[in-house]
Amino acid sequence: YIWNTCVFWGHYSQGVKEGTERATRNSVNDTDNDRRTGYEQIFTKMLIMDDGIEMTVNPLLKEAKNPIRYIVDNLVGRENPKKELISLAQGDPTACGHLKPPEEAVAAVIRAFLSGNHNGYTASSGSVACRTAIAAAHSCPNRPPLSCDDVFVTVGCSQAIEHCIAALAAPGSNIIIPRPGFPLYETLCQRHGVICRFYDLLPEEGWQVDIESVRRVADSSTAALLVNNPSNPCGAVYSREHLKSLVAVAGELRVPLLADEVYAGMTYGRPFVPLAEVAGSIPVFSVGALSKRWLVPGWRLGWLCLHDLSGTMKRSGVRNALNSLCQISLGPSTPLQAAVPTILTAKDNTWLMNIMDTMSLAAVSSVNRISKINGLSTASLPQGAMYVLVQVDLVAFANCPTDVHFAEKLLEEESVLVLPGECFRAPGFIRIVTTVPEHVLHLAFDRIESFCARHYRVEHSETICQGDAKDGKRDIGLGLPRVSSCLGGHEGLLLKPPGPNLIPKDKFHGCLDI
Numbered sequence: 001y002i003w004n005t006c007v008f009w010g011h012y013s014q015g016v017k018e019g020t021e022r023a024t025r026n027s028v029n030d031t032d033n034d035r036r037t038g039y040e041q042i043f044t045k046m047l048i049m050d051d052g053i054e055m056t057v058n059p060l061l062k063e064a065k066n067p068i069r070y071i072v073d074n075l076v077g078r079e080n081p082k083k084e085l086i087s088l089a090q091g092d093p094t095a096c097g098h099l100k101p102p103e104e105a106v107a108a109v110i111r112a113f114l115s116g117n118h119n120g121y122t123a124s125s126g127s128v129a130c131r132t133a134i135a136a137a138h139s140c141p142n143r144p145p146l147s148c149d150d151v152f153v154t155v156g157c158s159q160a161i162e163h164c165i166a167a168l169a170a171p172g173s174n175i176i177i178p179r180p181g182f183p184l185y186e187t188l189c190q191r192h193g194v195i196c197r198f199y200d201l202l203p204e205e206g207w208q209v210d211i212e213s214v215r216r217v218a219d220s221s222t223a224a225l226l227v228n229n230p231s232n233p234c235g236a237v238y239s240r241e242h243l244k245s246l247v248a249v250a251g252e253l254r255v256p257l258l259a260d261e262v263y264a265g266m267t268y269g270r271p272f273v274p275l276a277e278v279a280g281s282i283p284v285f286s287v288g289a290l291s292k293r294w295l296v297p298g299w300r301l302g303w304l305c306l307h308d309l310s311g312t313m314k315r316s317g318v319r320n321a322l323n324s325l326c327q328i329s330l331g332p333s334t335p336l337q338a339a340v341p342t343i344l345t346a347k348d349n350t351w352l353m354n355i356m357d358t359m360s361l362a363a364v365s366s367v368n369r370i371s372k373i374n375g376l377s378t379a380s381l382p383q384g385a386m387y388v389l390v391q392v393d394l395v396a397f398a399n400c401p402t403d404v405h406f407a408e409k410l411l412e413e414e415s416v417l418v419l420p421g422e423c424f425r426a427p428g429f430i431r432i433v434t435t436v437p438e439h440v441l442h443l444a445f446d447r448i449e450s451f452c453a454r455h456y457r458v459e460h461s462e463t464i465c466q467g468d469a470k471d472g473k474r475d476i477g478l479g480l481p482r483v484s485s486c487l488g489g490h491e492g493l494l495l496k497p498p499g500p501n502l503i504p505k506d507k508f509h510g511c512l513d514i
Contacts, residue, residue: 064190083415104346108339126153133341140277157289157302167321168223180426203379207236230263235382256283268360269383276307362434369445414447
């Protein structure tokens with residue numbers, strides 16, 4: 001169907017063009033006849049193109065799915081129409097518009113665009129100035145400083161992760177990834193034919209890595225050990241001692257480390273320690289981006305830094321492979337790269353402290369509210385990032401045998417969208433994003449508490465149910481600006497543009513025109 005539609009419109013345009021050209025060469029009275037001839041040619045060409053055409057899809061892409069999108073797409077349109085949707089699912093700190101990037105960062109980008117000096121192509125691995133600034137910002141104490149040759153600029157952190165996986169994707173190889181963990185890791189591995197093996201995070205120990213589970217799943221085909229710190233979805237921040245334990249096991253297994261540090265600097269409990277700082281001679285692929293720490297995920301500027309004291313990456317050809325990948329994919333826009341040196345060196349500590357205070361307050365408030373809701377609990381207080389992973393006592397809730405069912409019914413009754421733990425290989429959990437405005441977060445927990453009270457089973461008694469939540473008056477609009485893309489990215493999750501009756505059109509920044 002898609003193929004035929006493309007063919008139709010391609011030939012439709014060509015037919016109209018040919019008919020119109022003939023009409024201008026002949027009399028005006030011949031216009032309709034000439035256009036009709038063009039239309040007949042369209043359908044003749046369509047029949048020829050459609051006859052016997054067979055297309056084979058790349059089997060790796062047929063199997064590659066994003067679990068978040070797969071689950072959330074099934075929820076579209078299922079929210080309660082009498083209550084405005086509150087999304088606690090979207091991993092975008094800018095989605096509600098109340099958290100702003102630093103003014104210096106925005107000004108640097110504007111200057112770069114207005115200068116007129118950055119409208120052309122730059123080096124495929126990134127401009128020298130941009131890479132040099134990233135190298136300086138990510139050099140570690142007591143180690144040789146990184147150079148611009150150790151840095152590759154990418155379209156967001158996701159592309160940096162994909163480049164690492166693609167470079168290591170030898171036939172039959174496997175990469176060890178966390179469980180619970182960000183589902184894109186698994187999706188990207190599937191796309192490149194890499195086998196995923198999973199190590200466990202321990203909720204009772206602040207979601208630290210179960211070191212023995214790493215040893216159990218590793219073998220001679222293991223290509224890398226992936227570590228996400230600070231953690232999505234758990235909110236864990238690993239201590240220096242724990243990171244040293246991970247380095248030690250990587251040394252035992254003789255594998256490099258892939259450090260997803262996109263939430264670096266976003267901590268409010270324990271200080272962030274880069275994995276490379278304690279890695280010694282173990283090679284480290286360190287990936288990051290402007291997106292989270294600077295609150296600009298839509299700018300799509302990320303990086304990959306190679307910490308390679310022993311020269312293993314150069315000898316093995318990994319550096320050349322990454323260069324080749326950058327030559328194929330190219331990188332983010334040149335003006336954004338030109339702004340990076342200013343962004344990374346700006347004195348924005350006061351701004352960052354205020355943002356982290358806001359996120360810390362939201363995390364503490366969320367955990368406190370959860371502790372008072374029957375059937376819900378948290379293993380530990382998040383130390384960083386912007387998520388709370390909530391355990392659901394599924395036995396205690398009527399008609400909610402899985403976390404997916406729990407999320408579905410919560411959306412249907414209360415119009416609160418959360419991500420089921422199944423998205424992260426964490427059955428029995430839901431993930432809540434804490435970067436919505438404070439009053440919206442409180443309202444969301446009011447609704448969650450009401451939902452849980454209706455469905456919670458008192459031991460040895462019938463289910464408590466206080467009536468259908470869909471009854472009653474229409475909910476008063478929250479007035480959320482929702483400035484993020486209505487279509488969303490990996491975690492789009494607004495489900496659909498909010499209705500114009502709730503929010504003035506000019507606050508959508510053009511979303512309604514999509």
